[in-house]
Amino acid sequence: MKNNVQLITYIDRLTGSDTKTLNNILNDQLADLFSGIHLLPFYYPIDGSDAGFDPIDHTQVDSRLGNWNDIKVLGEGHELMADLIVNHMSAKSKEFQSVLQYGKESPYWDLFLTKDKVFPDGLSKSDADKIYRPRPGSCFTNFALPNNESADFWTTFTDNQIDIDITSDKGKEYLNRILKTFSENNIKMIRLDAAGYALKKAGTSCFMLDETFEFIDELSKAANDLGIETLVEIHSYYQTQIEIAERVDRVYDFALPPLVLNSIFTKDFTALTKWLNISPKNCITVLDTHDGIGIIDVGPMNGKPGLLNNDEIDNLVETIHVNSAGESQKATGAAASNVDLYQVNCTYYDALGQSDFDYLVARAIQFFAPGIPQVYYAGLLAQKNAMELLSNSNVGRDINRPYLDSANIEAALKKPFTKAMIELIKLRNDCSAFNGEFSIVSEKSTLKMSWKYEQQSITLMVDLVENVAHIEINEDNSSRTISLNNLLNLS
Numbered sequence: 001m002k003n004n005v006q007l008i009t010y011i012d013r014l015t016g017s018d019t020k021t022l023n024n025i026l027n028d029q030l031a032d033l034f035s036g037i038h039l040l041p042f043y044y045p046i047d048g049s050d051a052g053f054d055p056i057d058h059t060q061v062d063s064r065l066g067n068w069n070d071i072k073v074l075g076e077g078h079e080l081m082a083d084l085i086v087n088h089m090s091a092k093s094k095e096f097q098s099v100l101q102y103g104k105e106s107p108y109w110d111l112f113l114t115k116d117k118v119f120p121d122g123l124s125k126s127d128a129d130k131i132y133r134p135r136p137g138s139c140f141t142n143f144a145l146p147n148n149e150s151a152d153f154w155t156t157f158t159d160n161q162i163d164i165d166i167t168s169d170k171g172k173e174y175l176n177r178i179l180k181t182f183s184e185n186n187i188k189m190i191r192l193d194a195a196g197y198a199l200k201k202a203g204t205s206c207f208m209l210d211e212t213f214e215f216i217d218e219l220s221k222a223a224n225d226l227g228i229e230t231l232v233e234i235h236s237y238y239q240t241q242i243e244i245a246e247r248v249d250r251v252y253d254f255a256l257p258p259l260v261l262n263s264i265f266t267k268d269f270t271a272l273t274k275w276l277n278i279s280p281k282n283c284i285t286v287l288d289t290h291d292g293i294g295i296i297d298v299g300p301m302n303g304k305p306g307l308l309n310n311d312e313i314d315n316l317v318e319t320i321h322v323n324s325a326g327e328s329q330k331a332t333g334a335a336a337s338n339v340d341l342y343q344v345n346c347t348y349y350d351a352l353g354q355s356d357f358d359y360l361v362a363r364a365i366q367f368f369a370p371g372i373p374q375v376y377y378a379g380l381l382a383q384k385n386a387m388e389l390l391s392n393s394n395v396g397r398d399i400n401r402p403y404l405d406s407a408n409i410e411a412a413l414k415k416p417f418t419k420a421m422i423e424l425i426k427l428r429n430d431c432s433a434f435n436g437e438f439s440i441v442s443e444k445s446t447l448k449m450s451w452k453y454e455q456q457s458i459t460l461m462v463d464l465v466e467n468v469a470h471i472e473i474n475e476d477n478s479s480r481t482i483s484l485n486n487l488l489n490l491s
Helices: 011-015 019-026 068-077 094-105 125-130 169-183 210-225 238-245 256-266 270-276 310-323 356-368 387-393 396-400 406-412 416-430 484-489
Strands: 006-009 036-039 057-061 079-085 088-090 140-145 149-154 161-163 187-193 229-232 250-253 283-285 372-376 437-443 446-453 456-463 468-475 478-483
Touching (some): 036 068, 079 169, 088 094, 210 238, 238 250, 256 270, 256 310, 356 416, 356 484, 387 396, 468 484, 478 484
Parallel strands (some): 006 372, 036 079, 079 187, 187 229, 250 283
Antiparallel strands (some): 140 149, 468 478
């Protein structure tokens, strides 16, 4: 993977159209900005109950977006990442429909995970209380089978997402078939979606077990053998991310988004600096994605201190709600069918009160943090909360999943922030100092982040009290300074 800025996007929600249109936009309006594209689920169907994360057929491109050849052509100009949804598939899939029709006689019976496979002697209250699930209610759904029988199937997320038994031969065949399809169509990297939930074991939380690490190792090796890198998607305690990073190609830095917000809200870089001194270097950095802004990633867990304490987290969340004029409250917690404050659903731009300067500073910090930066399509264009979409769908995360098209892109590209953002992206892509050594120093309200490679260096300096930020670049025996304040004033 190239050490350049990447784009995260749905094909249809950015383009208003299909894969060929996305390719045209990437080669025209967004030309030369992104070396890689994380294509959010483009499988059939893209408009299920979870925006494509509940595939009926994981190896079929939704025909409304095109076909595998269109994906392959897109991959000739950009490194492509796709989601491997390892934990579940749609209840409407032919495989699960076969199970409902034929029960244990179905050739796909072993593909799915039932309660009694994990708890053959029954599920005790003690074991049930240990199971971790980020949604309210039971993680099992009872389905009727032939001959007046029924079975409780694991449904970790929703009753339309049936968990796969990844330890079975059928489960392994299923995942390997997806990997092979990816490798044949220019997919160079996969995001292991919901991998932390994939293995279940009696007497445990059924989340991020020792056996889960072994599964990730095995799946990563299978992908690597096909020329595919792996990115593990885990929202969990920050030390868990550090442990995972030692065993896979890439992890997300999900602690970065809330820590950047906390820094700007409190004018205090202490927590962020502590994290960036210990954070994994083989990471993908984000500020926003198709999901919410993670809270669990910086909080305490099981009596162990977090990167932020409970009072700091309360202040962080409340400030987001205030900055967004209460819009984030309508999409978060119970409003998003989450059992607790797992994530805050809000655009990053609204979380910062639509302040162009604060948002540009946040992006600059992301680009200077260790790792390869990914920019979400809505964040690239500084989109506001999609309240009408949220109202129509009642899906909390839709607040940050707007439907756009080429005209929306054209309008956004004329905004001062987007112009400044593009300059930052080009700088991050072109400066070879980012291939060198990283250092960070802060004194509460001031921050200095530096990269040095051979005779070249680049430094970001931010002062949150004075509301100024600039970048100093030294290369080819010359130096120059770029003021972020001035970038926003150029039009």
